[in-house]
Amino acid sequence: xxxxxxxxxxxxxxxxxxxxxxxxxxxxxxxxxxxxxxxxxxxxxxxxxxxxxxxxxxxxxxxxxxxxxxxxxxxxxxxxxxxxxxxxxxxxxxxxxxxxxxxxxxxxxxxxxxxxxxxxxxxxxxxxxxxxxxxxxxxxxxxxxxxxxxxxxxxxxxxxxxxxxxxxxxxxxxxxxxxxxxxxxxxxxxxxxxxxxxxxxxxxxxxxxxxxxxxxxxxxxxxxxxxxxxxxxxxxxxxxxxxxxxxxxxxxxxxxxxxxxxxxxxxxxxxxxxxxxxxxxxxxxxxxxxxxxxxxxxxxxxxxxxxxxxxxxxxxxxxxxxxxxxxxxxxxxxxxxxxxxxxxxxxxxxxxxxxx
Amino acid sequence: xxxxxxxxxxxxxxxxxxxxxxxxxxxxxxxxxxxxxxxxxxxxxxxxxxxxxxxxxxxxxxxxxxxxxxxxxxxxxxxxxxxxxxxxxxxxxxxxxxxxxxxxxxxxxxxxxxxxxxxxxxxxxxxxxxxxxxxxxxxxxxxxxxxxxxxxxxxxxxxxxxxxxxxxxxxxxxxxxxxxxxxxxxxxxxxxxxxxxxxxxxxxxxxxxxxxxxxxxxxxxxxxxxxxxxxxxxxxxxxxxxxxxxxxxxxxxxxxxxxxxxxxxxxxxxxxxxxxxxxxxx
Amino acid sequence: xxxxxxxxxxxxxxxxxxxxxxxxxxxxxxxxxxxxxxxxxxxxxxxxxxxxxxxxxxxxxxxxxxxxxxxxxxxxxxxxxxxxxxxxxxxxxxxxxxxxxxxxxxxxxxxxxxxxxxxxxxxxxxxxxxxxxxxxxxxxxxxxxxxxxxxxxxxxxxxxxxxxxxxxxxxxxxxxxxxxxxxxxxxxxxxxxxxxxxxxxxxxxxxxxxxxxxxxxxxxxxxxxxxxxxxxxxxxxxxxxxxxxxxxxxxxxxxxxxxxxxxxxxxxxxxxxxxxxxxxxxxxxxxxxxxxxxxxxxx
Numbered sequence: 001x002x003x004x005x006x007x008x009x010x011x012x013x014x015x016x017x018x019x020x021x022x023x024x025x026x027x028x029x030x031x032x033x034x035x036x037x038x039x040x041x042x043x044x045x046x047x048x049x050x051x052x053x054x055x056x057x058x059x060x061x062x063x064x065x066x067x068x069x070x071x072x073x074x075x076x077x078x079x080x081x082x083x084x085x086x087x088x089x090x091x092x093x094x095x096x097x098x099x100x101x102x103x104x105x106x107x108x109x110x111x112x113x114x115x116x117x118x119x120x121x122x123x124x125x126x127x128x129x130x131x132x133x134x135x136x137x138x139x140x141x142x143x144x145x146x147x148x149x150x151x152x153x154x155x156x157x158x159x160x161x162x163x164x165x166x167x168x169x170x171x172x173x174x175x176x177x178x179x180x181x182x183x184x185x186x187x188x189x190x191x192x193x194x195x196x197x198x199x200x201x202x203x204x205x206x207x208x209x210x211x212x213x214x215x216x217x218x219x220x221x222x223x224x225x226x227x228x229x230x231x232x233x234x235x236x237x238x239x240x241x242x243x244x245x246x247x248x249x250x251x252x253x254x255x256x257x258x259x260x261x262x263x264x265x266x267x268x269x270x271x272x273x274x275x276x277x278x279x280x281x282x283x284x285x286x287x288x289x290x291x292x293x294x295x296x297x298x299x300x301x302x303x304x305x306x307x308x309x310x311x312x313x314x315x316x317x318x319x320x321x322x323x324x325x326x327x328x329x330x331x332x333x334x335x336x337x338x339x340x341x342x343x344x345x346x347x348x349x350x351x352x353x354x355x356x
Numbered sequence: 357x358x359x360x361x362x363x364x365x366x367x368x369x370x371x372x373x374x375x376x377x378x379x380x381x382x383x384x385x386x387x388x389x390x391x392x393x394x395x396x397x398x399x400x401x402x403x404x405x406x407x408x409x410x411x412x413x414x415x416x417x418x419x420x421x422x423x424x425x426x427x428x429x430x431x432x433x434x435x436x437x438x439x440x441x442x443x444x445x446x447x448x449x450x451x452x453x454x455x456x457x458x459x460x461x462x463x464x465x466x467x468x469x470x471x472x473x474x475x476x477x478x479x480x481x482x483x484x485x486x487x488x489x490x491x492x493x494x495x496x497x498x499x500x501x502x503x504x505x506x507x508x509x510x511x512x513x514x515x516x517x518x519x520x521x522x523x524x525x526x527x528x529x530x531x532x533x534x535x536x537x538x539x540x541x542x543x544x545x546x547x548x549x550x551x552x553x554x555x556x557x558x559x560x561x562x563x564x565x566x567x568x569x570x571x572x573x574x575x576x577x578x579x580x581x582x583x584x585x586x587x588x589x590x591x592x593x594x595x596x597x598x599x600x601x602x603x604x605x606x607x608x609x610x611x612x613x614x615x616x617x618x619x620x621x622x623x624x625x626x627x628x629x630x631x632x633x634x635x636x637x638x
Numbered sequence: 639x640x641x642x643x644x645x646x647x648x649x650x651x652x653x654x655x656x657x658x659x660x661x662x663x664x665x666x667x668x669x670x671x672x673x674x675x676x677x678x679x680x681x682x683x684x685x686x687x688x689x690x691x692x693x694x695x696x697x698x699x700x701x702x703x704x705x706x707x708x709x710x711x712x713x714x715x716x717x718x719x720x721x722x723x724x725x726x727x728x729x730x731x732x733x734x735x736x737x738x739x740x741x742x743x744x745x746x747x748x749x750x751x752x753x754x755x756x757x758x759x760x761x762x763x764x765x766x767x768x769x770x771x772x773x774x775x776x777x778x779x780x781x782x783x784x785x786x787x788x789x790x791x792x793x794x795x796x797x798x799x800x801x802x803x804x805x806x807x808x809x810x811x812x813x814x815x816x817x818x819x820x821x822x823x824x825x826x827x828x829x830x831x832x833x834x835x836x837x838x839x840x841x842x843x844x845x846x847x848x849x850x851x852x853x854x855x856x857x858x859x860x861x862x863x864x865x866x867x868x869x870x871x872x873x874x875x876x877x878x879x880x881x882x883x884x885x886x887x888x889x890x891x892x893x894x895x896x897x898x899x900x901x902x903x904x905x906x907x908x909x910x911x912x913x914x915x916x917x918x919x920x921x922x923x924x925x926x927x928x929x930x931x932x933x934x935x936x937x
Contacts, residue, residue, distance in 0.1 A: 052836055072839045079840040085833040089855045098851070099841035143837075150841060381845070384741035388751065391738040394816060395762050398773040401783035405776035454673040461666040472677060478918050479685055480874035482889045483911045486896060487684030490691070490904065511680050575768050575877035580897055587768045591881060594772050598779070601772040608769035616761045 002063045002153035002186050003028050004049065009058035011044055011210075018044040019055065020210035026188060031180055033189045033197035036207035037233070042190045045207075046156050049188065050079050062154060078147030078185075079156045083163040085143050086131040092118065092142045093127040099150035117145035120179060137168040144176065148183065155180065155187040161196065169193075173200050194234050198222060206230045224263075228354050231277045236314075238283070238324050240276040244268045252276060252353075255321035257299060262349050274353055280314060282350035283326035286343040287335060294343035301344040303336050319344055399609065406603040419603040423593070429604075432589035435502060439585060440571035442506035444564045447513050452560065455521040456552060459530050473518040476511055481576040484511065489580070502583050509574060513567040520566070524559025528552075558622055565619050569612065689915070691908035704909035712886060713910065720888040721917075722804055724872035727811035732865035734812075735819025736857075742820070743827050756824070759817030766814040771881025774801060774810045802884045810878060815868050822867075826860040826932075863928035870921040873914070888914060 009022040018041045026032045034042035047053040049060055051072025060067050067075050086095050096114040105113075118124045121141040131139055140160050147155065157176070161169040177200040180187050191197050197204050198218040205215045206229070214226045225231035232239075242254035247269050250261040254276065261276065268274050286298070294300055301324065305316035313333035317324045324344070328336075336342070410418040423429050458465050479487075488508065492499045533555070537547040553560070575587040584592075590608065594601020695701045707713070741747065742755050765773070777784050778801060788795055800806050830853060838848040876889040884890060888910060894900045895907040 050836075050840060052839075072836075073842050073844060076842070077840065079837070081833045081837065083833070084831050085837045087834055087837070087852045089852065098838070098843075101851070102842045102847055146837075146841070380744060380746040383737075384744050384747065387734065387737040387741045388747075388755075391734065391755070391816065391820070394734075394812060395758055397784060398770075398777045398813065401777035402773045404783045405781075450673055450676055454670050457666070457669040462663075462670065465670065474922070475677075475681060477870070477874075478915060478922060479681060480876075480889075480914075480918070482874070482876045482892055483688070483914055484681070484684060486892060486904075486907050486911045487686075487688035487691075488680070489896060491684060491687060507680060510676070514677075569764055573764070573767050573769075575880075576893070580893060587877070590772070591768045591877075594768070594881070598772070598775060598781075602776045605769040605772040605776070609765060609773075612764045613761055616757065616764065619760075620757060 003061075004154055004186060004188065005059075005061040005064075006045065006049070007059040007061070009045060009048060009055045009060070011041075011048070011053065011055045017210050019048075019058075022058070022210065022212060024205060024212065024215070026186055028186055029184045031177065031187045031189065031200065031202045033191060033201040033204045034207055035191055035194055035197040035204050035234075037192060039209075040207040041210040042207050043158055046158050046188060046190050049154070050077055050156050051075050076150065076152050077154045077156055078150065078152035080140065080143045080147050080158065080160045082159045083136070083139075086134075086139055086146075088131055091128050091130055092123065092134065095131070095142055096146045096149050098146060103150070113149055114145075117149055118142070120148075120182075121145045121175070136164050137172055140164065140172065141175075144179070148179075148185075153186065155185050157187065157189045159191055160189075162191070162193070169196070176200065198234070206233060208233075223350070224352060225277065226355065228275065231352065231354070236280055236325060238278045238280065240278065240321055242274060242276060242321075244270050244272050244274055246270055255319075257321055259346070259348055259351060261351050261353050263353060265355060266353055267355060268353070277352040277354075278346060278350060280325045280327035281312075282347040283324060284345045284347070285315060285317075285326055285328050285332070285336075286345065288341055288343050298343045298345045301342050303338055303340045303342060306333060306336060306338070308333075317342070317344060402602055402606050402609065406599060406606050409599045419597075419599045420607075423600050423603050423607075426593075428584070428589055428593075432584050432586045435584065436572050436586035439502055439505050439509065440568045442503060443509040443513060443571045444567050446506060447510045447517050447567055448560065448564065450510065451514070451517050451521060451563075452553070452556070453548065455518060455525060456530075456548060459522075459525045460534060469518065469522075473515045476515055481512065481574065484508070485577045485580050492581075499581075502585075505574075505578055505581065505583055505585070506571070508577055509567070509571045512574065513563075513570050516566045516570070517563040520559045520563035521556065524556045528555045562619060562622055565615055565622075569615050572611065573608070685915075688908045688911050691905065692912040694905070694908075696905060704905045705912075707906050708909050708913055713888075713891065716886050716888045716891050717913070719804070719886045720873060723807055723811070723887070724869045726804060726808040727815050727872045728865045728868035730808055731812055731815025731819045731868050732861065735816050735864075736823050736861055738816070739820050739823035739827055743824065755820060759820045762817040763814050763821070766875075767877040768881045770810065770813055771878050774813075774882065778806065778809070801882045807879060807882060807884055810882060811872050811875065814878075815872065818871065819864060819868060822864050823861070826857060826864075830856060857932075859928045859932035859934075863925050863932060866921055866925045866928065870918055870925070873917065873921070 004024075004026040006022055006024040009019045011017075011019040016039075020041075022041070022045055024032075024045075034045060036042050044053060048055050049067075051067070051070065054068065062075070062077075086092075087098065090098065093111070093114045096117055097110040100110045100113060115124060115127070118127055121144055123138060123141050123145070126134060126138060126142075131142070134142065143160070160176070161172055164172065173196050176189075189197070189201065198221070201218055203215060204218055204221050206213045206221060208229050214221060214230045216224075221230060221234055225234060225237075231237045240254045240259075242252040242259070245251045245253050245258065247266070250263070250266045252259050252261060252274060259276065285301070286294075288294065288300075299320060301317035301319040303315055304318050304323070305314075307314040307316075308330065309327075311330060312327045313330045313336075315326045315328050315333060315336065317326060326344070406419055407416045410416055415421060455469070458469055476484075485508075492504060498504050530552070533551055534547055537551045542551070573587055574585070575591065578585040579588050579591065586608075590601060590604040593604060692704050693700055693702065695703070708717075738755070742752050774782075776782055778795070778799070779785065780796060785795060801810065834852055835848055838852060839845075843851070874889070876887075876893065879887050880890055880893070892907050892910050892914075895903045895910070
């Protein structure tokens with residue numbers, strides 16, 4: 001299977017910098033997501049790999065060979081677009097067979113392969129239907145089957161699920177991953193949906209303004225964001241502002257509290273202002289009986305909002321270290337109303353900071 | 357060693373990138389050039405031809421001067437202008453309230469209007485004039501007045517004016533505007549004049565320009581009804597002296613160019629409607 | 639037909655509402671009366687007159703002799719020539735217009751090309767008629783600029799070429815057929831989604847293969863429909879051909895029958911125009927059917 005390497009890709013559209021010296025290495029059989037807000041360059045990067053755009057400078061190597069000199073139709077990659085990519089005048093089967101037809105494969109071979117792939121995506125029954133007779137989700141499955149028919153060395157997906165309903169999206173993304181694992185095909189997946197990226201990727205590249213902010217496994221991205229952008233973009237983060245008390249002990253004063261940062265690579269000198277990050281699920285709440293003060297190590301907070309999210313309720317809190325959001329099991333949150341005073345506990349082992 | 361080869365590889369790659377990006381297939385260029393030739397060669401020939409054939413001692417603009425000196429030139433041009441303006445006036449008075457009314461009160465009639473707006477294509481000028489001639493011959497007082505041409509041209513301009521007005525009305529929220537005006541106490545005629553018309557200005561001007569272009573260039577009916585409009589004059593002069601005909605041709609071209617420029621400056625999608633305009637009437 | 643909303647139904651007076659609604663609608667219809675009256679006088683009645691007149695003698699008696707006259711010389715030849723001319727100019731304009739529209743929309747082409755071609759097409763289409771005839775006399779006439787140029791290069795196009803001949807006249811018609819096709823074809827080609835082309839390319843197809851398997855099949859109904867439109871357009875033309883001196887065209891024959899330059903025979907003119915209407919109506923029906931087919935894939 002193929003490795004994909006991007007070296008120093010740069011692309012500017014007029015005055016907008018779409019790609020800023022992008023470097024990325026995708027290992028054989030790996031599923032890497034390019035995650036970021038619109039305009040971050042992720043789609044541009046994908047289209048450059050596919051051959052629909054060219055960079056101003058930089059290299060794209062597939063299996064060690066430069067592909068930028070090749071036309072898009074010679075690169076042997078599979079691509080799934082966001083929508084509308086199925087040929088309207090061909091049935092599902094004919095769509096899937098298209099790549100093989102261009103390669104002059106025999107009719108039997110084409111039909112066999114088309115059936116095989118449509119079964120793989122669960123649409124063997126829709127072989128003779130036209131795209132306009134298929135739902136959005138079904139169309140994307142056919143598009144996936146079509147791109148795999150030519151046995152590409154790399155699979156590229158450009159926000160393939162963005163145009164679909166939420167439920168279909170969750171279903172399909174699992175299937176995409178399942179198929180990818182079964183075939184072991186090197187895959188690059190572009191999305192702006194972080195839940196999607198985190199749930200199905202081997203590694204995630206979080207992008208912003210043409211650059212990769214952080215490349216890592218989903219767990220790494222989520223638990224150890226390395227820049228403020230990543231921290232804010234992926235999941236919800238509580239931001240605590242404080243001043244460093246001691247670099248050696250990694251102690252930061254936030255409001256009246258002294259917090260210790262667990263990360264041994266903490267490198268902000270004493271006196272410097274820093275931001276600390278904490279996920280809502282790392283904050284817990286305890287009910288206080290009237291008049292009680294919180295136990296040592298905990299502090300007071302007043303409930304300002306309650307947002308029911310299903311299994312979890314997001315509680316907005318006003319505390320002496322600033323506003324916080326805590327994710328609490330909905331069963332516990334039942335007892336809360338606005339203005340309730342609660343005890344707040346931070347899981348300080350989950351405190352993150354951004355390196356200098 | 358590895359570093360050196362890396363640098364050496366980098367340069368050819370960027371060359372290839374630049375070449376790949378700017379590649380336009382040869383065929384496309386060929387078709388564009390052919391089309392450009394089809395459009396421009398006749399115009400160039402017109403200019404060349406109209407400046408040719410002059411005797412020694414004569415100005416290269418001899419034919420233009422001859423034509424400008426001809427009183428028939430002025431009178432026919434003026435006649436065409438008059439007829440055009442009359443056509444625009446009648447068309448607008450007829451069409452604007454009608455299309456407005458249909459949009460507001462009779463939306464069910466829209467398919468009928470759409471169908472009617474196609475009819476002038478089924479009944480081209482030559483056919484229409486055949487049908488009208490016996491009918492008009494009996495109305496001698498109208499038959500000899502050039503105003504009859506205006507009345508007929510209204511029919512030719514109908515599809516384009518209708519389409520322009522229809523599009524213009526669809527773009528504004530007619531019902532809301534009218535109801536707002538009514539709630540403020542305005543009666544229908546005033547609403548139409550002071551509220552709707554200003555919003556339709558672009559559609560009206562665009563449609564009117566197309567109407568003028570049609571009326572100024574129409575030959576078939578004018579010649580068969582024996583009026584000396586500008587195209588008829590051009591034909592008469594041109595068939596006897598080709599050079600003058602070609603000079604007049606150039607003058608027409610400038611006029612069309614100016615009208616299209618005006619239409620373009622208006623900006624709205626009048627461009628493609630304009631193209632469809634005259635072709636059917638020649 | 640949908641009932642008009644007059645907005646003045648009193649609530650709860652269900653018994654009276656229907657009558658009031660139809661009455662207000664009748665008043666509303668009055669508003670479009672001037673328009674329909676005008677259309678009747680200047681379009682519908684003359685059309686009816688000439689259809690009826692095709693079956694009447696000069697004295698008003700019923701006859702089929704006018705119709706049978708159409709089949710006597712020189713009219714069949716005139717029809718043949720008109721139809722051939724229309725078909726040829728539609729084909730030439732249609733094919734070249736398609737190729738040019740496609741070229742104009744190509745992504746690698748300089749930005750100014752599209753507005754330049756669109757505006758010039760708008761102008762060229764309006765140049766038809768008498769001025770166009772003289773323009774081509776100046777270009778390819780016996781003393782034309784291009785004719786002379788070709789003679790200097792050793793190529794004498796006369797006498798085999800003639801502006802009044804089939805090819806010559808079709809070439810002149812190109813001047814308004816080509817821009818019309820370009821303008822109408824551009825939105826059709828834009829309707830070919832970028833994703834289709836890119837998918838095809840991604841799957842290994844060359845540009846030609848894309849057109850062969852996807853592009854042309856999807857675009858062909860529109861393409862044919864527009865060519866049919868061009869056909870009707872050319873068939874109805876009169877002034878341009880008259881200026882060029884073409885003699886055996888249906889429209890020109892009709893004109894001659896009316897203005898009495900050769901013979902005065904309005905009855906035959908009626909019959910000929912009736913035949914023209916029939917042909918044009920067929921053209922429009924075919925066009926409408928093809929457009930309906932086209933919209934299946936392009937929306």
